[in-house]
Amino acid sequence: MRGCRKDRRGDRVNKDAGASVKSIAADTKQRRPRLVRAAVSLPDATTTVRMLDADLAIDAVGWLEVESSAVCGTDIGLYRSGLDGPTVLGHHVVGSIVSLDAAQAEAWGVAVGDRVALEEYLPCQDAACAACSSGCYRMCPQTDLWKGKRRVGLVSAEEGSGLHGGNAEFMQLAANSIVHKLPADLDPDLAAWTQPFANAIDWTINVGGAQEGTTVVVVGPGYHGIAAVAAARAAGAAQIVAIGLSSSLEGLEIAEVLGATPVVHDGGDLGEVILRATAGQGTDVLVDTVGLEGSAVAASARSLRTGGRLVVSGLGSTPVNLDLKALVQGAHSIVGVRGRSPSAVTRSIDILASGRSGLDVVPTVAVPLDEVDEMFARMVEGRGPSSPHVVVRPQPVLAESAGRTEESRVS
Numbered sequence: 001m002r003g004c005r006k007d008r009r010g011d012r013v014n015k016d017a018g019a020s021v022k023s024i025a026a027d028t029k030q031r032r033p034r035l036v037r038a039a040v041s042l043p044d045a046t047t048t049v050r051m052l053d054a055d056l057a058i059d060a061v062g063w064l065e066v067e068s069s070a071v072c073g074t075d076i077g078l079y080r081s082g083l084d085g086p087t088v089l090g091h092h093v094v095g096s097i098v099s100l101d102a103a104q105a106e107a108w109g110v111a112v113g114d115r116v117a118l119e120e121y122l123p124c125q126d127a128a129c130a131a132c133s134s135g136c137y138r139m140c141p142q143t144d145l146w147k148g149k150r151r152v153g154l155v156s157a158e159e160g161s162g163l164h165g166g167n168a169e170f171m172q173l174a175a176n177s178i179v180h181k182l183p184a185d186l187d188p189d190l191a192a193w194t195q196p197f198a199n200a201i202d203w204t205i206n207v208g209g210a211q212e213g214t215t216v217v218v219v220g221p222g223y224h225g226i227a228a229v230a231a232a233r234a235a236g237a238a239q240i241v242a243i244g245l246s247s248s249l250e251g252l253e254i255a256e257v258l259g260a261t262p263v264v265h266d267g268g269d270l271g272e273v274i275l276r277a278t279a280g281q282g283t284d285v286l287v288d289t290v291g292l293e294g295s296a297v298a299a300s301a302r303s304l305r306t307g308g309r310l311v312v313s314g315l316g317s318t319p320v321n322l323d324l325k326a327l328v329q330g331a332h333s334i335v336g337v338r339g340r341s342p343s344a345v346t347r348s349i350d351i352l353a354s355g356r357s358g359l360d361v362v363p364t365v366a367v368p369l370d371e372v373d374e375m376f377a378r379m380v381e382g383r384g385p386s387s388p389h390v391v392v393r394p395q396p397v398l399a400e401s402a403g404r405t406e407e408s409r410v411s
Contacts, residue, residue, distance in 0.1 A: 038168030058160035062100035069166025090166025091120035091153035200227035212236030220290035221251030250386035
């Protein structure tokens with residue numbers, strides 16, 4: 001499958017990311033949790049903290065002590081629309097391995113005490129599966145968000161231990177978990193960006209074609225929009241434009257600090273807005289992170305330079321009336337994207353560790369387990385923090401010390 005080539009090292013582990021790190025409890029010996037505090041989200045859009053029994057785990061090959069679980073728009077969207085049942089959400093997970101079967105440790109190239117980032121996918125890994133056999137495990141029907149739904153942060157809390165998501169002190173690892181080793185000294189706030197930044201790298205650079213000297217326009221200065229601005233910056237784009245509503249001024253300000261030109265757009269012809277922002281030159285890469293309406297997609301497509309690409313990651317719901325003649329004459333491409341490739345995760349870790357991402361300027365809003373219910377309620381109602389980087393910190397010491405802002409203290 002295009003864009004899903006296997007990692008050249010033949011595995012899914014970033015083995016060169018850095019030295020291993022001791023677990024939060026500074027104990028590199030095998031240890032299994034027993035009773036675990038977890039934020040269990042319910043179909044009625046409420047969350048309660050419960051003690052879950054790790055001994056009930058089914059097919060666990062190891063355990064992860066969770067350092068962070070970054071909140072994604074997908075989490076809030078599922079929460080708002082109603083979960084299928086009790087669920088420990090959280091799919092952008094970073095933590096330290098505290099227990100792992102020997103065979104699995106060898107297969108993954110990691111050890112107890114290593115710090116890792118998880119991808120959300122739990123693919124079938126069947127040789128007969130076209131997605132898994134091609135290395136494009138993110139497209140495996142079993143782990144598809146709209147089909148099998150077997151993924152981190154979506155498996156029912158009523159299945160086995162229930163510890164299948166990052167909003168808990170510990171979560172179980174399965175043989176089909178996808179892990180990437182992290183450097184020991186990577187700042188916790190930056191480590192929590194691993195997956196969303198990898199998404200942005202895949203969408204903006206690998207698919208969009210952003211490179212040195214190009215112009216990149218990002219629509220929506222939210223979580224992934226800010227990450228896309230950072231990806232364009234890392235690619236060496238000559239001009240970056242971030243477009244958002246007047247209600248998203250804080251996000252636009254963050255984008256500006258990252259090097260983008262902020263543009264407020266509350267209506268009208270989006271294509272004309274882009275042309276004005278680029279001095280009439282248009283853009284090489286246009287990343288839609290919000291799901292534009294059909295008319296806006298058609299209008300924005302007119303702002304593409306020759307060979308330009310419109311990359312759509314947001315889920316728009318209205319029909320698009322495209323000028324196909326202009327599409328062909330301009331050699332334009334319109335591409336839908338989901339998730340990220342393994343190589344994008346590796347690049348994300350490398351850039352974050354090098355200090356070149358710029359994402360350290362984005363304030364982190366750290367949320368302890370006891371405050372997940374209120375924070376989720378705020379975000380569902382559109383009253384979330386001005387910073388898009390909201391991170392659940394299940395370990396009390398980390399929730400108190402890592403990136404905590406006054407804004408995160410829910411009142």
